[in-house]
Amino acid sequence: MKVLRGKLLVGQSGGPTAVINSSLCGVIQEALGQRAIEGIYGARHGVVGILNEDLADLSQEDPAEVDLLRSTPGAALGSCRYKLAPEDTPEGKAHRQRLLDVLAAQEVRYLLYAGGNDSMDTLNKILACAARQGYELRGIGVPKTVDNDLPGTDHCPGYGSVAKHLAAIAMGVGLDMQAMRLSDPVVVMEVQGRFSGWMTAATALARRREGDAPHLLYLPEIPWNRGRFLEEVRGCHARYGCCFISAATALKDEQGQPLGAPTGPFARDAFGHLQLGGVGSLLSDLIKQELELKARLVRLGPAERIAMHFGSLTDRDEAFALGEFAVRSALAGESGKMAGLERVSDSPYRCDPTLVGLDVVANAEKLLPREWINDAGNDVTEDFLRYARPLIQGEVPTPIEGGLPRYARLRGVSVPKKLPPWGHD
């Protein structure tokens, strides 16, 4: 195979995770050692940065700061939620042409894109366009999503850390609720996770003994029923004197209607996905009104996915390894694929890197299997716990400065632009 020489461009897209920067670190550190790679650039705010030719020269960063990316949450290059217009529209054509013009002008031959379902779709479209125009470009996706809903991989980097954080929070709030149960006997913890129940399910990892929180899990995979819900909460309170509820923000009722969904100008995101977030208030209000029990609400929102102060070492290391693997795969001639994880065994836990077609991942979603949810539809099974437990093992040794994490600070040296500014963003 001929050696393809050129620049490597890496971008981050979609919601950040605790470990997407660890993947970035893996990409940079692996690329630095590859002679075929003649420059390492970062796209600022993902595909938006490519459109604007707004790139950072990552080879000019302090290696110590690059190394700190391993334990820095957020998305150090900047992320985006930007949907390419359909190809058969004038805007869609202009987008694609501009992306290719920038890649060609900057001599980019390796495109690494870290993101979730939507981002893999974007990468797939860029590669298809390059192929049609005969521009040699190798693109590999790096999976990233706290939602854990990507097909073709055992799990997604980002999930282990969010699972660990959610479980630690559920464990602590569970103790708080036990202590306060005479006056404040119910907690509703609203958990994100797009349209799947993986994140909500992870709160069950908090349980060590019979009676520990969480007591009831409401997952988007199971249609929610008002009467059954109230009965289950009442029963739990009767049994334990308290009730900890983990509720997915994407819950739907039996008619398929989202619970507590907002309306108005921000009801949908750029990809047309419904924005969620009213489930916790709705459920806690219902408990107050119908059961006359005080219900407290925990809603971390974006705070769920940033907890590198208590990150999963397993997750961080897998994210890093997939960043490295993606670069090596591209250099080996692979393209149009996403780096994924294949589970070899649960105990001892082992996952190996693998490649999966972008078309398998793009715009698809993997839900929590029905057999990992109990018959009553309000809890997970031991099989789920066996799957999830290895993913939260180990603590990230985040450097601390003045009592708080010391996160990476990139200089962000801009790559000189070679094209005139683009007017379409």
Added chain:
Amino acid sequence: MKVLRGKLLVGQSGGPTAVINSSLCGVIQEALGQRAIEGIYGARHGVVGILNEDLADLSQEDPAEVDLLRSTPGAALGSCRYKLAPEDTPEGKAHRQRLLDVLAAQEVRYLLYAGGNDSMDTLNKILACAARQGYELRGIGVPKTVDNDLPGTDHCPGYGSVAKHLAAIAMGVGLDMQAMRLSDPVVVMEVQGRFSGWMTAATALARRREGDAPHLLYLPEIPWNRGRFLEEVRGCHARYGCCFISAATALKDEQGQPLGAPTGPFARDAFGHLQLGGVGSLLSDLIKQELELKARLVRLGPAERIAMHFGSLTDRDEAFALGEFAVRSALAGESGKMAGLERVSDSPYRCDPTLVGLDVVANAEKLLPREWINDAGNDVTEDFLRYARPLIQGEVPTPIEGGLPRYARLRGVSVPKKLPPWGHD
């Protein structure tokens, strides 16, 4: 001074903190070494446990588990929000008599009560009643509140850990927001803290460099004005492309009306205090409607105060030391006082234990001083940061088991009851 022999009874009251169990550990471990103390009992759910003669024999606990209390959040004895009825009512008289009957029947001579303003008031009332009846009882309060609003002490154990947690969350979500600013440029983090701004102010510890989150702080000490608020958010967004807002749940407008306060049966707690919690939704909705910017909401609620997975070592150690100090003070003949902290110096940081009259603390509250808030009323000053920084230093070495904290598990051996059951609870 004659040696007063008898049982020591310790109770926990009010909302838990990350370190109220560290104080409990200090009480138990100190009491174990004192010959005048003939038994160490814990009241289950504070004063409710005394009324019900529902006590645990803490001397029968495994010393290793007692030691784990140092790094266990919640309130291991159970807590309560229970207000004694006024003394001039039949119920109030009956309450007080019952409390004294239980203390006398169980030969309790030392009463240690960990809590906040309301709890110190309860302790004060019990002591007044014992004095009137000629029952020799020494009572010392152990301060505990994340709100940091107790007078007579430099700060309250529990505040350092919640401050550290809030700052870590603000730092991480700040990075998330920076990364996502093209689509999700605003974050509103709603912070509790009863009627003072101490907790909200602590989020400012997250800032390391110009432009870091949080950008705007809205504190209950400063009346909130809609027009000014929108102008400030707009200005911040224009400057940084994003805006992180820390907003106290107890914000009031210029007419003194609480923002977003709930109504209905749970609008007030047992002490008649207004229950809060709608500020974050109100502010983020306002930003969406008036500024047409997407605003994400972070609302940890009870999850703020349980973060022993990232607790402050300084806070944990001070909580422990005040537990020990309270016991030693009672043995030395002190009563009717709360153990407090007196700051000797900022750098090197040093606080010494001190005693303060319960009447100074009971039902009073210490607000954030106006001179620690900037002129615009939307930030804290360097003086506040100098005060707060030492309180978040050091990380608690919480034992981890299977990727999550291993918290203490008490056996909870009940003390045999000596009185007939009480019918009033």
